[in-house]
Amino acid sequence: MIEALKKKYALSNQGAKDLFKGIVYSVLANVSLMLPVILLAVVLNRLLAPLLGTVAQEFSTWFYTGIGILILAVVFILHYLQYTAAYMGTYAESARRRIRLAEKLRTLPLDFFHQRDLSDLTSTIMGDCASFEHAFSHTVPQFWGAVISTSVVCVGLLVFNWQMGLALLWVAPISFAIVLLSRRWQEKLGKKHMGARLELAEGIQECLETVQDIKACNQEEEYLKKLDAKMDAAEKAQVSSELTTASLLTTGQMFLRLGLATVIVVGNGLVMGGRTDLFTYILFLIAASRLYDPLSGAMSNMAEMFSVGLQVKRLKEIEEYPEEAGEKNIQTDGFDITFDHVKFSYEKDKSVLRDVSFTAKQGQVTALVGPSGGGKSTVAKLAAKFYPLESGKILLGGKDIAPLDSTMLMKNFSIVFQDVVLFNNTVMENIRVGRKNATDEDVIAAAKAAMCHEFIERLPQGYQTVIGENGSTLSGGECQRLSIARALLKDAPVILLDEATASLDVDNETEIQNAISKLIKGKTVLVIAHRMRTIEAADRIVVLAEGTVAESGTHSELMEKKGLYRKLVDLQTKSANWKLNVNV
Numbered sequence: 001m002i003e004a005l006k007k008k009y010a011l012s013n014q015g016a017k018d019l020f021k022g023i024v025y026s027v028l029a030n031v032s033l034m035l036p037v038i039l040l041a042v043v044l045n046r047l048l049a050p051l052l053g054t055v056a057q058e059f060s061t062w063f064y065t066g067i068g069i070l071i072l073a074v075v076f077i078l079h080y081l082q083y084t085a086a087y088m089g090t091y092a093e094s095a096r097r098r099i100r101l102a103e104k105l106r107t108l109p110l111d112f113f114h115q116r117d118l119s120d121l122t123s124t125i126m127g128d129c130a131s132f133e134h135a136f137s138h139t140v141p142q143f144w145g146a147v148i149s150t151s152v153v154c155v156g157l158l159v160f161n162w163q164m165g166l167a168l169l170w171v172a173p174i175s176f177a178i179v180l181l182s183r184r185w186q187e188k189l190g191k192k193h194m195g196a197r198l199e200l201a202e203g204i205q206e207c208l209e210t211v212q213d214i215k216a217c218n219q220e221e222e223y224l225k226k227l228d229a230k231m232d233a234a235e236k237a238q239v240s241s242e243l244t245t246a247s248l249l250t251t252g253q254m255f256l257r258l259g260l261a262t263v264i265v266v267g268n269g270l271v272m273g274g275r276t277d278l279f280t281y282i283l284f285l286i287a288a289s290r291l292y293d294p295l296s297g298a299m300s301n302m303a304e305m306f307s308v309g310l311q312v313k314r315l316k317e318i319e320e321y322p323e324e325a326g327e328k329n330i331q332t333d334g335f336d337i338t339f340d341h342v343k344f345s346y347e348k349d350k351s352v353l354r355d356v357s358f359t360a361k362q363g364q365v366t367a368l369v370g371p372s373g374g375g376k377s378t379v380a381k382l383a384a385k386f387y388p389l390e391s392g393k394i395l396l397g398g399k400d401i402a403p404l405d406s407t408m409l410m411k412n413f414s415i416v417f418q419d420v421v422l423f424n425n426t427v428m429e430n431i432r433v434g435r436k437n438a439t440d441e442d443v444i445a446a447a448k449a450a451m452c453h454e455f456i457e458r459l460p461q462g463y464q465t466v467i468g469e470n471g472s473t474l475s476g477g478e479c480q481r482l483s484i485a486r487a488l489l490k491d492a493p494v495i496l497l498d499e500a501t502a503s504l505d506v507d508n509e510t511e512i513q514n515a516i517s518k519l520i521k522g523k524t525v526l527v528i529a530h531r532m533r534t535i536e537a538a539d540r541i542v543v544l545a546e547g548t549v550a551e552s553g554t555h556s557e558l559m560e561k562k563g564l565y566r567k568l569v570d571l572q573t574k575s576a577n578w579k580l581n582v583n584v
């Protein structure tokens, strides 16, 4: 049972045990609701003895009051136990689920995050987890509790008087069938609603991220119109999903109440015909008033459980995604990086790299140049195993990196990408990301080398200043210098620099390049730069165009060759003399 619950609702062992406890208490609490009915029937039987024609027995008010209080106490205790088991268990499981998800995300390979939509992931982690809290505290235990307890009571009523039992219960299977048979329909509408909600969340996120550009291009009205359309679509999908569910549910619940009419008609006939007594008739009338409520409740819960099913599926997709299970022991023979006939595509059948082969030697600077979109950044990311290859191999110190553990591999890389990622934390901690156990002095030394120290000192709290989400309170050049400081601090044997000095002015660029020159001594350096003069001194230049290596060699070799590299250099020389003509 515990195993079945674990599997069905993606629960931990403790979570499944707590849910089981919640269901058991829910069954007992529901059954206990029949105790007042039984007491009422017994009391009425005694009080109405003269009317019913039965032998009048001695009636003790105190005795029945005492039993009544005892029953109330039992009902209260069982409901209390059910409440604590369902609620405490659910919230403890919710905390475990969130931690489990965070742990799982930590172990997933990077390509998982490139495949999944980030707002979809956020909505699973935040939204679905919140829905589970409601479902597992308010719905699932109550549903199973109602189904099991009413089945037990129904069997009891059928054994007691099968004709009255049938008159009371014939409606239940039909009512449930109405809701159950429409499950696929409800799930389809639920999926559509979830899809529309995700699109809306994506739209809002995109709008917030690009608000400056939208304003700068006077696109507010246009953009808001599109967002409005997404809101309308989400609202429509929600209304149609809820309306359908509510209509079917109300139909089922109304049908259930028909049973009261059949109890009256059948009971009347049986009492008139002398085939049953008035006591049984009254007992079934009271039972009808108590029994249909939990069944109605179970039907409403069932609709919510359909949508929980969809959310559990999304959660399982993350939990069951194969974890990164690479070799932890990385022993390489030096740190040369070799691309050996590498073929790669982000999307199926859209090759970005075709047959790329070259070696970036340790102790040398290898520069990647070429037209925009040629695949330079992709090559740098593949060198650090951000994505799996379609075919070919990438070797680090002669060792294929494909089977290696990414976290262990990453220890060998210092990376500065075009898009700098900074955390909403202090400057000190943002640089310390490079090396967790670095002392404050180490951090400051790296900051000085990356020309950050001066501007950091000018910040309100110096190194202890919190820099906002992704460094929102700093300029682009300052963010880039921080990320260079981080890389200097890490001081790994392989260095990937993708447009590392792109946002710096000429003075800063020269100084930083001096700092980088110190950093790269004896290391394998793969550098991408659009400004050709910054890589003229590189030991080897690899020209990438349309996903292949067009040519390679030193600056002078390539200039002599008069190929693509020469063309790019000439173009840049021309553009360096370009001036903004304000008299046109």
Ligand SMILES: Nc1ncnc2c1ncn2[C@@H]1O[C@H](COP(=O)(O)OP(=O)(O)OP(=O)(O)O)[C@@H](O)[C@H]1O
Pocket: 346, 347, 352, 370, 371, 372, 373, 374, 375, 376, 377, 378, 379
């Ligand atoms: N995450 C991604 N998903 C899908 N396609 C991508 C992705 N990143 C890059 N591409 C595509 O891969 C190709 C190579 O991109 P890449 O960024 O490697 O080129 P690049 O030479 O570094 O360009 P640039 O000089 O403009 O930075 C381009 O056509 C680009 O559109």
